Amino acid sequence: MNILIEVYIIILGLLLGSFFNVCIFRIPRGESIAFPPSHCTSCNNKIKGYDLIPVISYILLKGKCRYCGEKISLRYPAVEIVTAVLFYLVYLNYGLTFFTIKFIVLVSLLMVIGMIDFDTTDVYFSTTITGIVCGIGFIIAGYFMNLGVIEFILGGVAAGGFIAVIILITRGMGWGDAEICFMCGLFLGLKLSIVMLFLSFIIGGIIGIALIALKIKNRKDYIPFGPFIAISSLLTLFFGQHIVNYYISMF
Structure with missing residues (x-):
């Protein structure tokens, strides 16, 4: 059993990963994620169902469009595989519980929001408001399951508010970053949100310094912070409680 x-979890991850590719491509262009059906962006031919099987179709087509031979980005199967792996890890960590459903939704949101921000340096309100509504929905559901409410409301307010203060003081971040943190806080709760913020700045700082040192970016270039929030939130899902417990044990 x-x-x-x-x-089932792995297959679900692969299928949704394929859908996330559509979202990542279309949302920044203001296109519907449902219509028209999947098509080659080079020749506009409609992609048949048998060419939409996650990962397998990419391998069988040797990474090229069946009709025009245009190369298909390796990122498409990569997103599908990463999504499936993350779904599986959530299940391994939380079992067949309410939290697995909740965190699979969070992983889904982070995949789309993080990748779009990475590509465009923009965070789209249509994606974050979806996550915020979902987060509130899970808080309400958790209330009826006696899982607490205040912890998660405070998580959203604290995480989003912290970034908002930084924006007002330094102008060094975008309001989309505050929206992402508010959304993640609603899912993670106060204690784990603190871990998420800590990891975000550590990872962001390390990668930022590396990019500047390698001359890929200079000090004036904008580096999107959303992907760091996404990565940190995922790490927090799997290791956050261990970090909290270790910190508490020190005192």
């Missing part, structure tokens, strides 16, 4: 659930 457990094996069947694991297989």
Whole structure:
């Protein structure tokens, strides 16, 4: 039974990863994520269902469009595989519980928001408001399951508010970053949100310094912070409680 659930989780991740590719490509262009059906962006031919099987179709097509031979980015199967792996890790960590459903939704949102910000340096309100609504929905559901409410409301307010203060003082970040942190805080709760913020600045600082040192970016270039928030939130899902417990044990 457990094996069947694991297989289902992986397949779900692959399928949704394929859908996330559509979202990542279309949302910044202001296009519908539902219509028109999937098509080659080079020759506009409609992609048949048998060419939309996650990962497998990419391999069978040797990474090229069936009709025009245009190369298909390796990132498409990569997003599908990463999504499936993350879904599976969530299941391994939280089992068949309310939290698995909740965090699979969070992973889904972070994949789309993080990748779009990486590509465009923009955070789209249509994506963050979806996450905020979902986060509030899970808080309400958790209330009826006696899982607490205040912890998660404070998580959203604290995480989003902290970034908002930085924006007002330094102008060094965008309001989209505050929206992402507010959304993540609603899912993670106060304690884990603090871990997420800490990791975000550590990872962002390390990567930023590396990019400047390698002359890929200079000091005046804008580096999107959303991907660092996404990575840190994912790390917090899997290691956040261990970090909190270790910190508490020190005192």
